[in-house]
Amino acid sequence: MAVSAENERPVKVLGWAARDSSGLLSPFEFSRRVKREQDVTVKVLYCGICHSDLHNVKNEWGFMSYPMVPGHEIAGVITEVGTKVTKFKVGDRVGVGCMIGSCHNCVNCGDNLENYCPEMVPVYGGKFSPDNDSEDSNGTINYGGFSEIMVVDEHFVFKFPNNMPLDGGAPLLCAGITVYSPLRYYGLDKPGMHIGVVGLGGLGHVAVKFAKAMGLRVTVISTSPSKKEEAMNHLGADAFLVSQDAEQMQLAMGTMNGIIDTASAMHAFLPLIGLLKTHGKLVMVGLTDKPLELLAMPLLLGRKIVGGSVVGGIKETQEMIDFAAEHGIIADIEVIPMDYVNTAMERLAKGDVRYRFVIDIGNSLKSY
Numbered sequence: 001m002a003v004s005a006e007n008e009r010p011v012k013v014l015g016w017a018a019r020d021s022s023g024l025l026s027p028f029e030f031s032r033r034v035k036r037e038q039d040v041t042v043k044v045l046y047c048g049i050c051h052s053d054l055h056n057v058k059n060e061w062g063f064m065s066y067p068m069v070p071g072h073e074i075a076g077v078i079t080e081v082g083t084k085v086t087k088f089k090v091g092d093r094v095g096v097g098c099m100i101g102s103c104h105n106c107v108n109c110g111d112n113l114e115n116y117c118p119e120m121v122p123v124y125g126g127k128f129s130p131d132n133d134s135e136d137s138n139g140t141i142n143y144g145g146f147s148e149i150m151v152v153d154e155h156f157v158f159k160f161p162n163n164m165p166l167d168g169g170a171p172l173l174c175a176g177i178t179v180y181s182p183l184r185y186y187g188l189d190k191p192g193m194h195i196g197v198v199g200l201g202g203l204g205h206v207a208v209k210f211a212k213a214m215g216l217r218v219t220v221i222s223t224s225p226s227k228k229e230e231a232m233n234h235l236g237a238d239a240f241l242v243s244q245d246a247e248q249m250q251l252a253m254g255t256m257n258g259i260i261d262t263a264s265a266m267h268a269f270l271p272l273i274g275l276l277k278t279h280g281k282l283v284m285v286g287l288t289d290k291p292l293e294l295l296a297m298p299l300l301l302g303r304k305i306v307g308g309s310v311v312g313g314i315k316e317t318q319e320m321i322d323f324a325a326e327h328g329i330i331a332d333i334e335v336i337p338m339d340y341v342n343t344a345m346e347r348l349a350k351g352d353v354r355y356r357f358v359i360d361i362g363n364s365l366k367s368y
């Protein structure tokens with residue numbers, strides 16, 4: 001009799017999975033691969049809930065298969081190390097982010113850009129490829145961090161500095177690197193530059209923190225006037241624009257060197273290009289499922305650039321974590337028990353979170 005995918009690997013694990021595109025999560029037993037020479041086993045203590053998890057449990061981008069265990073902002077402690085592990089020892093505080101494998105041979109891997117490797121293995125939802133020598137070759141679907149343990153090649157594991165809490169630090173593994181990487185890559189990191197952050201959610205609020213730590217002037221561009229007070233007085237933004245307020249937007253035209261757009265749904269795009277100075281860069285990191293409205297003329301008049309970015313490579317992610325620790329940056333979080341996850345997903349869909357849900361996996365994931 002054929003062995004079901006979730007039982008193909010021998011290490012039994014409890015997690016929470018969505019079974020269909022309703023996105024409803026419930027307890028799920030599955031198994032992880034046997035630890036190999038370069039693997040570490042991580043006891044998961046905390047896992048953030050990213051809006052991508054919400055898109056994915058509902059299969060909004062169309063490439064998920066079920067059951068799927070979400071979670072890619074994973075923080076915990078190492079409980080076992082393989083014989084060839086050199087970076088870690090048992091007891092180390094670590095993180096695992098969006099990917100757990102890549103080919104290690106392509107140009108992107110050579111440039112420490114595993115996130116752009118054609119064979120990048122996402123932490124959940126993807127399949128371990130038979131051709132990918134860094135991972136299992138059984139072709140079964142892998143499962144994410146809403147679970148007790150992870151078994152991961154040490155290359156894809158990050159060290160948490162001693163002064164960084166695991167709960168507030170966990171969201172940096174996706175939200176943090178997703179905004180840090182484009183600030184660096186697009187050169188929007190020079191003190192005195194003025195950048196806009198579209199969407200004050202999980203990604204947006206850490207974008208404000210990183211940008212301020214880099215010495216930038218930061219304007220939040222939001223659909224939620226109620227977030228102004230917190231953006232300016234708590235997160236340290238210098239200005240706040242309500243995107244539907246044409247007068248406010250008009251006054252800010254041509255003032256920004258760059259914009260990091262983290263909005264999770266369709267929104268007007270041309271006004272953002274108008275906010276840019278000559279040579280300004282609009283970087284999309286938020287994922288919408290509809291085509292963007294784009295005209296050539298506003299780009300030509302000002303040599304403006306529209307770009308994109310997806311998380312970051314392993315080396316840069318560790319650099320981001322160390323930068324965050326040095327500058328005291330963590331996410332503002334609401335810690336929740338595992339069995340609150342479906343309510344948390346509903347609240348996230350409505351934008352009702354300040355600013356990231358983090359599941360207390362260590363204390364609340366148990367058999368029901």
Ligand code: NAP
Nearest residue numbers: 051199200201202203222223224263264265286287310311
């Ligand atoms: P989030 O916490 O839900 O924040 C998204 C924010 O977008 C909301 O707080 C809201 O901010 C704004 N927004 C929501 N609906 C909007 C609309 N219709 N028009 C304009 N703005 C709207 O989500 P997140 O976890 O930060 O993720 C944001 C997006 O980034 C998601 O699409 C996610 O899938 C994507 N993402 C991409 C990467 C990558 O590597 N590129 C990595 C992680 C996540 P205001 O209330 O301030 O308007």
Ligand code: ZN
Nearest residue numbers: 050052174175
């Ligand atoms: Zn994410």
Ligand code: ZN
Nearest residue numbers: 103106109117
């Ligand atoms: Zn590669």
